[in-house]
Amino acid sequence: MPQPSPSPPQPPNQALHGLAIRDARAEDMGAVEEIDARITGLAKHDYWRHAFTRYGGRADRWFLVAEHAGRVIGFIVGEQRAWEFGSPPCGWIFAIGVAPDRRLGGIGSRLFEAIVARMGAAGLETLRTMLARDDTLNMAFFRSQGMMGGPFIQLEMPLPGALPQPRREQGQPEPPLQPEKGREGP
Amino acid sequence: MKLQKATLFALFSVLELARDPGRQMSAGEIAEIYGISVNHLAKVLRVLGRAGLVEAVRGVGGGYRFCGNAKRISLYDVIDLFGDIVTDASEIPGPAGTTEIAQALGRVLREVDEIAVATLKSITLATLLKSRRWHEERRLEERHTAVSQ
Numbered sequence: 001m002p003q004p005s006p007s008p009p010q011p012p013n014q015a016l017h018g019l020a021i022r023d024a025r026a027e028d029m030g031a032v033e034e035i036d037a038r039i040t041g042l043a044k045h046d047y048w049r050h051a052f053t054r055y056g057g058r059a060d061r062w063f064l065v066a067e068h069a070g071r072v073i074g075f076i077v078g079e080q081r082a083w084e085f086g087s088p089p090c091g092w093i094f095a096i097g098v099a100p101d102r103r104l105g106g107i108g109s110r111l112f113e114a115i116v117a118r119m120g121a122a123g124l125e126t127l128r129t130m131l132a133r134d135d136t137l138n139m140a141f142f143r144s145q146g147m148m149g150g151p152f153i154q155l156e157m158p159l160p161g162a163l164p165q166p167r168r169e170q171g172q173p174e175p176p177l178q179p180e181k182g183r184e185g186p
Numbered sequence: 187m188k189l190q191k192a193t194l195f196a197l198f199s200v201l202e203l204a205r206d207p208g209r210q211m212s213a214g215e216i217a218e219i220y221g222i223s224v225n226h227l228a229k230v231l232r233v234l235g236r237a238g239l240v241e242a243v244r245g246v247g248g249g250y251r252f253c254g255n256a257k258r259i260s261l262y263d264v265i266d267l268f269g270d271i272v273t274d275a276s277e278i279p280g281p282a283g284t285t286e287i288a289q290a291l292g293r294v295l296r297e298v299d300e301i302a303v304a305t306l307k308s309i310t311l312a313t314l315l316k317s318r319r320w321h322e323e324r325r326l327e328e329r330h331t332a333v334s335q
Binding site for chain 1: 257260301304307308309310312313316317320
């Protein structure tokens, strides 16, 4: 039997009754940070506060959370991007996370469907995202929702004089929006 | 990317059987649908059986049945059973391989290989089977839009 590429099977959660998908609030950031830290092994306190300031409750930006029994158990963040190398306005998802103990209960799908509905209501017709090549778990998730390889290719290079950057872990969101205080240097 | 016949037959079989895990199909029935050699397919099915992806059902109406987890098994998992993905194929053999040009070419070929592997690892059997429905829905939607314009 081949080893499956995504994470090993776990007992599925029951479908969650009373699961609510709603706009994130400032007071949710502690839970969001905790979920992200459990997934990536890296706490990013300032990152999530900045992310909420930039994406929470803004036009053309969506920061949603999944709440069950008074507890935030998942989040998804996206925005509208336009005219990057000729790309007409489209929706972008750049972060998604579900508490590891609540996976396989359809929470990620509910978050995904909710942000897709918001983007569709905003008149967008295409959804994009960018993932690490070895992030099989998230890539399999997005493909299971119907996403496929698109017409753009991501390219990168080290900038002159830059020190080598540590490789990002699976599921880790993009680097901080602004350097965190005291962490400006390598 | 070109797959060997055995690998392609394995994907046909696994996907055909995974469409309906309760259904049993003989090698002959699968071979007829895809127009392929039943003898070759029988060998492939034995490999899939040993890997625990399909099981042989004996008796009247016997055949093969899918017995894996379609949401967890990726296209890569099936292809890898047949050793069809050689990730060091980008290494240029012989003395030429030590030249700077050959090594630069090798880096480009390796990038292509890595993207192919990442793609195959991220598509489960269940996702591929669902993609047929999405494709059909999009085709109908496009036709509907064209008619209504």
